[in-house]
Amino acid sequence: xxxxxxxxxxxxxxxxxxxxxxxxxxxxxxxxxxxxxxxxxxxxxxxxxxxxxxxxxxxxxxxxxxxxxxxxxxxxxxxxxxxxxxxxxxxxxxxxxxxxxxxxxxxxxxxxxxxxxxxxxxxxxxxxxxxxxxxxxxxxxxxxxxxxxxxxxxxxxxxxxxxxxxxxxxxxxxxxxxxxxxxxxxxxxxxxxxxxxxxxxxxxxxxxxxxxxxxxxxxxxxxxxxxxxxxxxxxxxxxxxxxxxxxxxxxxxxxxxxxxxxxxxxxxxxxxxxxxxxxxxxxxxxxxxxxxxxxxxxxxxxxxxxxxxxxxxxxxxxxxxxxxxxxxxxxxxxxxxxxxxxxxxx
Amino acid sequence: xxxxxxxxxxxxxxxxxxxxxxxxxxxxxxxxxxxxxxxxxxxxxxxxxxxxxxxxxxxxxxxxxxxxxxxxxxxxxxxxxxxxxxxxxxxxxxxxxxxxxxxxxxxxxxxxxxxxxxxxxxxxxxxxxxxxxxxxxxxxxxxxxxxxxxxxxxxxxxxxxxxxxxxxxxxxxxxxxxxxxxxxxxxxxxxxxxxxxxxxxxxxxxxxxxxxxxxxxxxxxxxxxxxxxxxxxxxxxxxxxxxxxxxxxxxxxxxxxxxxxxxxxxxxxxxxxxxxxxxxxxxxxxxxxxxxxxxxxxxxxxxxxxxxxxxxxxxx
Numbered sequence: 001x002x003x004x005x006x007x008x009x010x011x012x013x014x015x016x017x018x019x020x021x022x023x024x025x026x027x028x029x030x031x032x033x034x035x036x037x038x039x040x041x042x043x044x045x046x047x048x049x050x051x052x053x054x055x056x057x058x059x060x061x062x063x064x065x066x067x068x069x070x071x072x073x074x075x076x077x078x079x080x081x082x083x084x085x086x087x088x089x090x091x092x093x094x095x096x097x098x099x100x101x102x103x104x105x106x107x108x109x110x111x112x113x114x115x116x117x118x119x120x121x122x123x124x125x126x127x128x129x130x131x132x133x134x135x136x137x138x139x140x141x142x143x144x145x146x147x148x149x150x151x152x153x154x155x156x157x158x159x160x161x162x163x164x165x166x167x168x169x170x171x172x173x174x175x176x177x178x179x180x181x182x183x184x185x186x187x188x189x190x191x192x193x194x195x196x197x198x199x200x201x202x203x204x205x206x207x208x209x210x211x212x213x214x215x216x217x218x219x220x221x222x223x224x225x226x227x228x229x230x231x232x233x234x235x236x237x238x239x240x241x242x243x244x245x246x247x248x249x250x251x252x253x254x255x256x257x258x259x260x261x262x263x264x265x266x267x268x269x270x271x272x273x274x275x276x277x278x279x280x281x282x283x284x285x286x287x288x289x290x291x292x293x294x295x296x297x298x299x300x301x302x303x304x305x306x307x308x309x310x311x312x313x314x315x316x317x318x319x320x321x322x323x324x325x326x327x328x329x330x331x332x333x334x335x336x337x338x339x340x341x342x343x344x345x346x
Numbered sequence: 347x348x349x350x351x352x353x354x355x356x357x358x359x360x361x362x363x364x365x366x367x368x369x370x371x372x373x374x375x376x377x378x379x380x381x382x383x384x385x386x387x388x389x390x391x392x393x394x395x396x397x398x399x400x401x402x403x404x405x406x407x408x409x410x411x412x413x414x415x416x417x418x419x420x421x422x423x424x425x426x427x428x429x430x431x432x433x434x435x436x437x438x439x440x441x442x443x444x445x446x447x448x449x450x451x452x453x454x455x456x457x458x459x460x461x462x463x464x465x466x467x468x469x470x471x472x473x474x475x476x477x478x479x480x481x482x483x484x485x486x487x488x489x490x491x492x493x494x495x496x497x498x499x500x501x502x503x504x505x506x507x508x509x510x511x512x513x514x515x516x517x518x519x520x521x522x523x524x525x526x527x528x529x530x531x532x533x534x535x536x537x538x539x540x541x542x543x544x545x546x547x548x549x550x551x552x553x554x555x556x557x558x559x560x561x562x563x564x565x566x567x568x569x570x571x572x573x574x575x576x577x578x579x580x581x582x583x584x585x586x587x588x589x590x591x592x593x594x595x596x597x598x599x600x601x602x603x604x605x606x607x608x609x610x611x612x613x614x615x616x617x618x619x620x621x622x623x624x625x626x627x628x629x630x631x632x633x634x635x636x637x638x639x640x641x642x643x644x645x646x647x648x649x650x651x652x653x654x655x656x657x658x659x660x661x662x
Contacts (some may be wrong), residue, residue, distance in 0.1 A: 023510065023545045044549075066435040224658070227624020228583055256617040256654030257624070259580040263548055289658040304547020304577070334576030338544070338609040345489070 024300075024313055024339060049167075051086050053218070053248060053274045055322070057108075058089040058123060060280025062101050062292055064327060066099055070104040074111040076118075080277065081112075083315040085295075087119040088134075089142070089293055093129035105238060105326045107138040116295025121182055125156065127169045134177065139180060143167040145209055146186040147202040150193035151222075171212040183209030183248065187330060188215050188219040188234055189226030190260075192285040199237035207241040216246050218274055221261065223285050228264040235268050250273035251293050253332075254283045256342045260291035266307075273298060278320035279332025294333035296320060367591035371407065371626045373538070373568060374400055374615055377428075377644070378409040378443060380600025382421050383611055384647060390424040392646045394431040400511065400597065400640040401435045402448075404630040405615075405624030409462070410440040413449035415619050418600060429456035440449050441502055445476075461494060462502040463487045465529055467522040468511035471542075484528055491533045504570065505532030508554055510583075512612040513604040518559035527561035536566050538594055544574025548584040553589050568592035573652075574603045578613035579621055586627075593618060596641035599652025614653035616640060 057077050061068050073091075080088050090112060096103030105122070114120065121140040124130040133141055145163055145338030146152045152160045167183070174181045187194075188202045206217045219238065226234075231249075238247065249265040249272075251258040256296075262273055301314045317336050324331045331337060381388055388396075393411075400408050410432060416423030425442065434440060434457070441460040444450040453461055465483060466472045472480050473530045494501045507514075508522045539558065541551075551569075556612050558567065569585040569592075571578040582593055601613030619631050637656050644651045649655060 044552075205478045227621050229625040244586070252657045254654065255620055256614070257578060257621055260583045260621055263580045263583060275491060290654065294576070301547050301577055301580055302573055305549040334574065334610065338574045338603070338606045 002192075008136050023336075029180075041168070044305065046305060047269065049271065049310075050302055051248075051272045051309055052085050052295065052298065053087040053089065053272060054080055054085045054277060055082070055250070055274050055292065056277040056295065057278045058092055058102070059274075060276040060278075060292055062092065062099060062259060063281035063284060064101070064329075065282075066329075067101050067329050068326065070107045070111065072323070073104070073108050074275075076319060076323050076326075077112045079315070079319040081115040081146070083117055083244045083319060084309070084311040085118065085316075086310060087121065090122050092121045092123035092125075093133040093136075093138075094123065104130070107134045109133070109138060116274040121176060124170055126166050127173060130170045131172055134179070138178050139179065140182065141170065141174060142182040143170055143209070143214070144184045144186060145205050146191075147197050147205050148187040148194045148271070150189035151191050153188045154193060160205060164188040164205075164212070165274045167209070170213050171214065173212055180215050182216045182218060183214030184213075184218045184220055185209065186220045186222045189221040189230045190223055192223050199234045202234050203241045204231075206238050210242050210246060216248055216272060217242055218250045218272070220250035220274075221252050221258075223283060224252030224257065224289075226251070226261050228260050231261045231264045232268065233271070235265060239268070244269045245271065250274035250336065252283060252291050253279065253293045254286055254289045254291060259297060262293070262298060263301070266305075277316055277338065278324050280323065280327075287346060290332050292332075294320075294335070296333040296335040300335045349499075358623060360465070363656075365589075366586050366625060366627060367589065369591065370586070371592045372405060372452035372615065372618065372622075372629050372631055373592060373594045374405045374408065374597060375409045375570070375594050375612065375616065376504050376597040378422070379594075380598075380612055381598040382412065382419060383604060384421070385422050385602075386506070386647050386649075388643075388646060390427050390431065392643075393428050396557075396597075396643050396646075397428070397432045397440075398637065399635075399642060401433060401438055401518045403635040403639060404632050405636075406437065406562055407439045407441065408628065410442050410458075412443035412445075413453040413456075414443065414445050417421050426452065426456045429453070429458060442636065444490055446486055449569060450490045454499065458499070460500050460502065461490070463490055463503060463529070463534070464504045464506060465525050466506040466511075467517050467525050468507040468514045469624045470513035471507050471511050473567055480525060484525075484532065487532065487639045491529075495533060500535050502536045502538060503529035504538045504540055505529065505531075506540045506542045508539040509541040510543055510615060514541050519554045521611065522554050523557040526558050526567075530562045530566060536568055536592065536651075537562055538568040538570045538592075539579075540570035540594075541572050544572030544577065544605060544609075546571070546581050547577050551581045551584045555585060555590065557615070559588070565591070565650040566588040566595060570594035572611050573613045574609045574611060576607055579617060582613070582618065583621070586625075595619075596645050597636060597653075600643065600647075600654065610652050613653075614651070614655070616651075616653040616655040620655045634659060 091105040092102040124141040275295040276292030281291040283291040410423040411425040444461040597613030597614035601611040603611040
């Protein structure tokens with residue numbers, strides 16, 4: 001392994017610089033043609049394949065201080081489409097009054113390249129948003145419930161029950177149009193207002209979303225307070241109501257627990273993990289703290305576990321570098337930080 | 347086929363359920379490993395205050411300093427003053443690094459009651475670091491072991507580069523097991539396995555520990571994970587699931603990585619304790635007092651904490 005003189009390094013493109021990184025390794029092999037749900041690796045007892053759902057363009061950018069121009073958003077999504085990621089959450093069809101960062105939802109939806117084999121879900125909080133999303137070309141939507149009444153009230157000004165009723169309207173229309181719906185449950189491991197959340201409540205809300213037709217339920221540790229202990233208890237309760245193959249985890253890294261929590265979920269058989277390129281998206285409930293777990297760090301861990309994701313880590317890091325440059329911020333991904341910092345060893 | 351499936355499921359369930367230790371001993375390495383790898387050199391009174399504050403948190407082991415030549419490690423030049431200056435609370439151990447007999451003797455003269463020695467699982471790393479082979483480095487420690495035994499001073503052994511080396515790249519688990527076995531046979535009561543550049547993942551951690559546990563009883567093992575690639579807590583979780591019950595960490599995540607400029611190094615003690623608390627594992631450590639100590643040293647160093655728990659200013 002030769003060392004690259006630093007002067008030469010400055011001339012090299014970002015990609016070449018990345019290739020010098022010994023620890024990133026080769027791109028992961030493509031996923032098996034038809035992975036059986038819950039197919040378990042012989043040696044480790046872990047799933048053979050994990051689906052990564054990239055939420056950077058939506059959850060990430062929505063929680064960044066700087067509002068990103070439409071063309072940058074489109075460029076980011078197009079780059080992510082080339083990494084092998086199977087699902088990229090594109091935008092949110094909510095009123096721009098509430099979420100100005102997502103005001104350009106139509107332009108983004110219409111402007112992005114649509115790669116075959118990649119899903120581009122969008123958030124639709126109600127029927128109006130759903131219709132708008134479909135008109136703009138969306139082929140998959142997501143609805144957001146919460147396991148906390150207080151959070152539901154503070155966030156969308158209605159009770160959990162009322163929010164479920166709204167989602168049922170969306171689910172019904174979606175069913176008629178053969179549009180898959182993904183359900184999110186926020187505050188699965190704790191709430192900024194209520195504190196502790198009972199696993200049974202998470203199971204109850206998950207079941208409601210699943211029964212109305214959501215094909216997948218993403219369980220979100222919204223404020224990142226969960227630990228492997230609370231993750232396990234929560235999943236045990238939810239797994240009584242929802243098949244494992246329909247579960248995903250959406251962990252925030254606000255307390256540094258995300259990868260340990262994700263590992264716990266994977267050990268229990270969860271095969272879908274949400275993450276955000278460069279760890280975009282701070283935590284709106286803890287000033288200055290981080291939010292989403294970084295896609296790069298998740299993939300690094302899964303690669304090390306011999307688990308297929310189909311995702312090229314180098315390309316994700318490049319996309320991460322692109323958006324961080326555009327946002328003029330440092331990446332939240334430790335893998336990216338380590339890979340760019342590693343100087344030549346003499 | 348049905349039987350194999352259910353057996354696999356059981357193994358999986360056991361792994362998932364963790365069969366975790368009920369108690370974990372946290373070895374605080376901030377004052378030594380942490381400060382040694384910080385850019386700013388910290389004045390002696392600040393070091394002493396740091397260690398005294400750590401002594402009030404419930405931590406049972408606090409690595410105080412290193413008796414190496416100040417020519418090599420200027421940050422630890424005040425080792426004698428620090429050792430003499432700190433409050434040594436009963437029930438707390440204050441191990442110090444001793445690279446050779448001279449350092450050992452200086453340490454004992456300054457009041458040390460426990461010492462540590464450092465080996466590595468990589469020949470190139472050993473050559474670059476201390477200009478000899480692994481075999482030769484262990485021979486040098488023989489003298490220390492003999493003197494320590496005579497003085498009834500426990501010796502902790504560190505193995506560096508257990509999950510990867512900045513020069514050699516991949517490190518074979520068998521090599522780690524071999525070096526660990528040697529150090530354990532020499533008389534080290536505990537072997538701390540260090541992921542020196544933080545490249546390890548739960549996969550490589552498991553593979554390495556499986557090999558080492560064939561040679562050294564799990565009760566004598568510790569893990570020393572670096573968070574350079576964000577993998578530390580996941581790696582520690584796997585180690586716990588395999589029965590390891592001693593974990594090294596550094597308050598505020600002090601100590602960058604000398605092999606990746608600007609990258610982080612040691613895992614933060616606060617973040618570790620937060621996870622262990624959530625798992626219902628007893629550590630005896632008061633997280634609030636620990637965070638206060640982290641705040642103190644970060645102010646003194648004029649730097650931000652590397653602990654995410656501290657950053658979140660959590661409402662526990």
